[in-house]
Amino acid sequence: MNFGKIRSFSVALEHGPGGTGVHGSGELVSGQVLLELSQSMKVTALEVCARGLATVHWLESKNVGMNTVYSDYTAYESYLRKRQHLIRDNGAPTVLQAGRHEFPFSFQLPETLVTSFEGKHGSVRYWIKAKLHRPWSTVKKAKREFTVIEHIDINTPALLAPQAGTKEKTARAWYCNLGQVSLSVKIDRKGYTPGEVIPIFAEVDNCTTRVVVPKAAILQTQTFIARGTMKQKKSVVATLAGDSVAAGKRELWHGRALKIPPLGPSITQCRIIRVEYALKVCVDIPGTSKLLLELPLVIGTIPLHPFGSRTSSVSSQYSVNLEWLRMAIPEQPEPPPEYSSLVSEEAAEHNLSPPLHEDYTGTLEGPFYAYIQEFRNRPPPLYSEIDPNPPAPDMRPRCMTC
Structure with missing residues (x-):
């Protein structure tokens, strides 16, 4: 029997690019299967598999008469399924001597993958599993998970486009009209990365008889889909409170800063799991419901280029000024009129x-x-791009330093 011959059996992975241990789409995942034996042992096969799987699962209960019926909602989506044989089964077992053995392997990841994720009703996981086959013995298994990040570049026209919205509401309490509240919000772009600051430009016009309070927050929405049914989990990941606005007054936010905390990137390419973000600005009206306005956000992984078109409100104005200059000054000067x-x-x-x-x-x-x-009073010569008095070919330019 082979009982007690295996001292250790594990999978070791090399760090990804940059030594972070995180891999991206299209990159190479490399490592070794480590096997340590106390004495020689016969092995029929050794294989290693790379897997990537999105899983969604939850239960819903419903009372039917005197009984409780549970409905199971489950869905799967595979992204990675590859296999390599480190020791092939050729009909005769391979004898491994006592000591430490290393079996290197590598897998090329697909160009399109979904970011690793752990949620309440689902997950996206990637792992490497090694299987050691021995004669007349159970299969020995070892597993090691790794992280994949889907690169989202926010330097695209869609994610650099400004986002704006306007909303108004008539506040009522006990059938009494308290007046109207209007809210206008604008941010300079749609895509951001963790650690950046969102400058919020807002205007709150309080035409009610009560004091209102504007607030802002970043909202994360996790959506899980299975069997045509959708389950959502919403959470607030960052908040910002404004100053009170008295009755009949107006409040302006000139780029009020809301910092983005460490967050996972948006997930939009998975069929059964989505992770989306939004900037929610609300006006809290005492005695009645809030006035809410949401602007979509995308949390990416590749930050804004140093010379991007919009990095802040100041850079936005600077880019507008450059556009005005480009429109005002033509590239080629026009000839004077005749x-x-x-x-x-x-x-x-x-x-x-x-x-x-x-x-x-x-x-x-x-x-x-x-x-x-x-x-006297002769017209000027006609405009021409050619010099009418070109310099002589033997004329040398004058040295300014002489």
Whole structure:
């Protein structure tokens, strides 16, 4: 029997790029199967498998008469299923000597994967499992999980687009009209990464007879889908409280900062699990329901480039100014208009005709007067890109340092 011959059997994984132990889509997962024997042992096969699976499961109870009936909601979606044979079964067992043995392996991950996730009703997990087959013995197994992050680049036009919304509500309490509250919110983009600050621009117009309080929060929504039924779990991951707004007053937020805590990225490519985020701004009205306004957010993994189009409210204004300059100054200067298009023929003849000699008696005598009259009020030369007086080929440029 082989009982007691195996001292240890495990799977060791190498760190991913950057030494973080986290892998992305399309990367290589490498490692070794470690086997330590106290004495020689016969092995028929050794295989290693790479798996990635999304799982959703929950139970719902319903009373039917005197009995309670439970409905099972389960769904699966596979993303990774690969296998390698480190020791093949060739009909005859392989004898491994006592001591430590290492069997290296590597797997190429697919280009499209879903981020690892652990939720209340489901999960997305990736793991490596090794199986050691021995004659007349049970299969020995070892397992090691690893983390996958789906790269989401927020430097895309869709995620850099500003988000804005407006909402209003007539507040009522016990059939009494308290007045109207209006809320306008704007943020500079849709995509952010953990650790960034969301500058919130908002306007609260309180036309009621009561004091209201504006608030902001980042909301995470986990959605689990199985058998056509949906289960959701919502949680607030960051909050921001504003100042009270008196009756008949208006409150402005000029980029009020809300910092994003460490969060997992958005999950939108999974068929049975979704993780979505939203910026929720509400106005708390005493005695009645709140005025709510939500703007969608996407939490990514690749941060905004240093010279991105929108990094803050200041950079947004700077980019707008640059756009205005690009519109105001043409890339190629336009040629000046022709003289004939601005001056009529009668005016040109009048300007080119010499003045009456009797008007300037004694003042315009001599040959120099004829030279002045020849060039007096002549139109400028036609615009041309070619220099009419090019430099001579043997002329050397003047040295400014001489």
